[in-house]
Amino acid sequence: MNMEQTARDxxxxxxxxxxWTACEGFCHADxxxxxxxxALADVTTLQGYTEWMKGLLTPVPDGRYDLTAFAADEGRGKVVAAAVFHGTQTGADGPVAPTGKAVASDYAYVMTFxxxxxQHMTKIWNDVHAVRQLGWA
Structure with missing residues (x-):
């Protein structure tokens, strides 16, 4: 499988x-x-991040993404994905009781292969904007 397809998967x-169960096959264990x-200050591993994303879909059960750009830079061993996360906080187990508020939050991933x-991923994201939209702050 090539780098771009691995990143897409x-x-x-x-x-x-x-x-992590669904993602570990595409990543180094460490x-x-x-x-x-x-919101992600304590997350330092890709395993931790994939579990954080899994957990986010409890308070935001309709969470989904709209992929807006995707590019591979073979020479640098990088893949960049840009997207908008959409969802509404209707589920329990969030930081506050269900607010019924929706979010549309831009973000990007820079994956290093x-x-x-x-081997490493950086997420570029304005969490303050997202948290406010959901009524969590």
């Missing part, structure tokens, strides 16, 4: 709440994760 598995957002698998 990982993206789909992660964004649909598959968690794959790192970074994001300059308070090594040996055909994702």
């Amino acid at each position: 990982f993206f789909e598995a992660c964004e649909t709440g598959g968690g 794959a790192g994760f970074a994001c300059q957002a308070d 090594e040996g055909g698998r994702i």
